[in-house]
Each structure stands twice: as C-alpha cells, then as structure tokens.
Amino acid sequence: MNAPKTLTAGVAVLTLSLMGACAASDGADSEAGGAGVATLAGVPTFEPDPTWPVLPPDFEWGQVIGIAADSRGHVWTSSRSQIAEWDPDGNLVRTWSASGPDDSWQVIHGMFIDHNGFLWTNARESNLTLKFTRDGQHVLTIGRIDETGGSNDTGLMGRPAEIWVDPADNEVFVADGYGNRRVIVFDGETGRYLRHWGAYGETPDDEYVPDPASREPPRQLRTPHGIAGSRDGHIYVADRANNRIQTFLQDGTFVREKILRPRCAPDGEPEVPGCAREAAFSVGFSHDQAQTYLYVADGGSHVIVVLRRSDLEKVAEFGGPGTGSGQLGRPHNLAVDPQGNIFVAEAAGPWIVDPARGDSVQAGFRAQKFALTGGGTR
Numbered sequence: 001m002n003a004p005k006t007l008t009a010g011v012a013v014l015t016l017s018l019m020g021a022c023a024a025s026d027g028a029d030s031e032a033g034g035a036g037v038a039t040l041a042g043v044p045t046f047e048p049d050p051t052w053p054v055l056p057p058d059f060e061w062g063q064v065i066g067i068a069a070d071s072r073g074h075v076w077t078s079s080r081s082q083i084a085e086w087d088p089d090g091n092l093v094r095t096w097s098a099s100g101p102d103d104s105w106q107v108i109h110g111m112f113i114d115h116n117g118f119l120w121t122n123a124r125e126s127n128l129t130l131k132f133t134r135d136g137q138h139v140l141t142i143g144r145i146d147e148t149g150g151s152n153d154t155g156l157m158g159r160p161a162e163i164w165v166d167p168a169d170n171e172v173f174v175a176d177g178y179g180n181r182r183v184i185v186f187d188g189e190t191g192r193y194l195r196h197w198g199a200y201g202e203t204p205d206d207e208y209v210p211d212p213a214s215r216e217p218p219r220q221l222r223t224p225h226g227i228a229g230s231r232d233g234h235i236y237v238a239d240r241a242n243n244r245i246q247t248f249l250q251d252g253t254f255v256r257e258k259i260l261r262p263r264c265a266p267d268g269e270p271e272v273p274g275c276a277r278e279a280a281f282s283v284g285f286s287h288d289q290a291q292t293y294l295y296v297a298d299g300g301s302h303v304i305v306v307l308r309r310s311d312l313e314k315v316a317e318f319g320g321p322g323t324g325s326g327q328l329g330r331p332h333n334l335a336v337d338p339q340g341n342i343f344v345a346e347a348a349g350p351w352i353v354d355p356a357r358g359d360s361v362q363a364g365f366r367a368q369k370f371a372l373t374g375g376g377t378r
Contacts, residue, residue: 037340040288041304043123043306043375045313045327046342048326052369053090062366064345066111066121068335075366077345078121079299081108083136088337098123104145105130110160110175110333114188116169122160122174129160129174131188142191151180151204154193161167161225162282162333164235166250173235173250175227181206181220183227183237183252197252199239212266215257218242226282226333228236230291230309236283238296243279244314258312260298274298282333285309287340287372293344297331303361304331304370305344318370321350322363326370327362340372 055073066078073088078098085093098108105123112120118139119132127148131140143157151158158180164173170188176196182204184196189317198204199221210218226238234255235248245261247255264275285291294312296305302321307314317326322334329349336342349364 002328017338022254031133035316037288038374039290040286040292042375044286044293044340044372045316046304046318046370046371049341049369049371050325051090053086053092053367056092059092061367063106063332063347063365064367065107065109065332065347067333067335067343067345067367068111068113068119069335069343070113070117071338073337073339074109074344075335075337075367076113076119078108078114083111083119083121083132085134093111098130098132098136098137100126100130100138112163114162114165114170116170117263118165118188120163120165120172122163122164122177123345124159124161124178127157127159127179129157129163142174144273150180151176151182151198151206151291152196154184154196154326155335157184162227162238164227164229166229168317169251173227173229174365175224175237177224180204181222181224183224183235183248185250196358197248199242201248201252201254213269217244217257221246223278226280228283228285230285231289232291236294238280238283239297240278240281243276243300245280245307247312256312260296261301281331284334284336284342285365287336287338295334295336297334297344299330299332299347302328302331304309304328304344314337322352323354323361326368327363328368338356342370342372344368344370 016376027089059162062080064079068076075086081099084095099105103242107123109122109124115310126145127143148158149156159178161175161177172186172188174184180200185194221239225240237246243261245258260274260279261276265272268336278300279298282297282306284295286293294307303317303319306316330347331344332347333345346364351360352363
C-alpha cells in the first residue's frame, strides 16, 4: 500500500487516500462476473425471489438509487447515502456511509464494482464521482464539490448518474448525467481525463433545445442515466428522458439507437399511444459469453425490458407497477450477478391502491431479486 497523496489533473482535484490493489479477499473482481458462461437456450425468463434480501429488524430502505453485483455473487445497494453489502443468500454483510466529510457528499447515486474490487459511485448533487474500497475507505475523487462547468468541461462533473469500468484498461465511463449531457471517460487509477462525447458521438451542446412537436429523435442526450460496456467493446447508454438506448464504440463512435417508447406529445396535442416521458434508466447484460440480451430498467413504465443485443429488438418484458413481489416502483438501476439473476433498485414509485384496504401506498423504496428460471445455459 502506497502512502496517501494528492494529484491534480486539469481543473479537478483528485484525492487519493489509498493506492494499489483493493483489499479484496478473493483477488480480481468485476460486476460482469468474469468471462461469462455457455450459450443460452432461449430468451431468459425470471421469477421474483421474495426471500431476498433478509432485512435486519432495524433496517429501513429509502429510495434505492444504486445497485451492483460482484463476481462472488454479492450485491451492493445504495440508499440514504449508505452502502450495504448482501451475500448470495440475501444476508446483510456490512454497511458504511459514502456521504463524505461532514456528510457533505450529497445523494449517493449509481454503483459499480470494478475488476480490482473497488466500488465506484457518484455524489450526484455534489458533482463528484467517487472510488472506495469495499470496506468504505475513500480512494479517489473526480470533480470538485459543488462545481460544474458544462458538458465540455474536462475536469468538472455535472450531476453524474452511473459508472462502468473497463477491465481491459481500467478506463472509467461515466453517464454525466442529470446536469450535463454526455459520456465522459477517465483513467481509473489517476482520474485523468481521457475523452467525452454526446449523442450520436457528437460534441455535446448545452444550448440545444429539442422541438417538442418533432417526431425526429433529439440530437442531444437528455439525462444520460445508465451505462454499461459489453465484452465486444460497445458502450450502451440509457438516455432516460429521450426514451432510448444509444450504442457506441469505446472511442465514442456512434453505432445505433433503439427508441424504447415514443415521446409523449406536448400538452393540448393528441395523445401518442404507448408513449412515455421517461423510459431508459439503466442497462445490463445476460450472463452468457456473448451477452446475447440487453436488460433495460424502464422506470417510467415500471418494467424490465429485454432486448436482443444484436439488433436491439424487444423480445420480452416483465414487472409492472405495484408493491407486490415481482411488481416494480420506478426501477432506477439494475445489476446482473454471475448466475444471471437480475437485481433491481427501486426509487420513489407511483401511488398504488391497495385492493384489500382501499387506501394508497407508494411503490418503490426497496431492492428486489429476479431469479433466472428459463433460457439458462446449455
């Protein structure tokens, strides 16, 4: 372990509290679950597992706005700025606060466990991307607290949302996010800026205003919220407020897009069937070697959508709004464990009428497991 030190790169202050290998007991680690398994026998199907997690008596969820799975099958959640680790049976292993000195890091959002076992997250409202060890030691900060410089600033963040780290070269890809409209890439060891891009691989334009009456897809990202990289070198971005997935090469070259649902018409105009105001929140891959399917958390319709990755065509969806097992309330983030199970973080969902009592209860505010039951490996 090297001595703590501080680096400066561009205009961002990068604080390194710990260098070198993470203190992980099982060596290299990655959310993708290693090199993958055999081919799938068909489209994956899932059933909710109401026994997961096993909540301690004093545990209470807030909005769950970050979730990750590591190669050991442990699942990590973020709620109320507390990071929680759960073992494969759903037992709570530990919790720690990611809220920083004097609780100054606000709204801990998004999560990824990288190939070295480090945990990455964002202090969204503080404009920071953060790196921790698994036991909560702070390692690296990208950005400067409460400062932002727009979508073409190379050192400051703009309310970042989710993160993915490439195990091949330790590059960190951030969907940046709620304030900015870009993907930005850093070196995972030093935090040095590498590159960034916007929709269609073009330069982001913060002055762009889409025409609400146009049926053409907007030329800029609008809340790029989810991000994940595939084994074949593609980056998938969940462009939340534009209801779409955009795919890029790692250098930012645009590949294709998929509109999950049409955008709703402006007030006073005829309704658009099947429309949504927000759809694509988070993305993950099936656990086979080819990563044949792409899973999308549709937080507007409260479902998980299954796309065939080769052409981004929809092949299935499951969930639906509600508070019961398997129903969803604003699925905000998702993760896939090495066995192919999907874990979903639910934020503040819709109000649902309880048919038994006749009153209303708000969905969401929990994490759920959807166990792989069909379309498994062969």
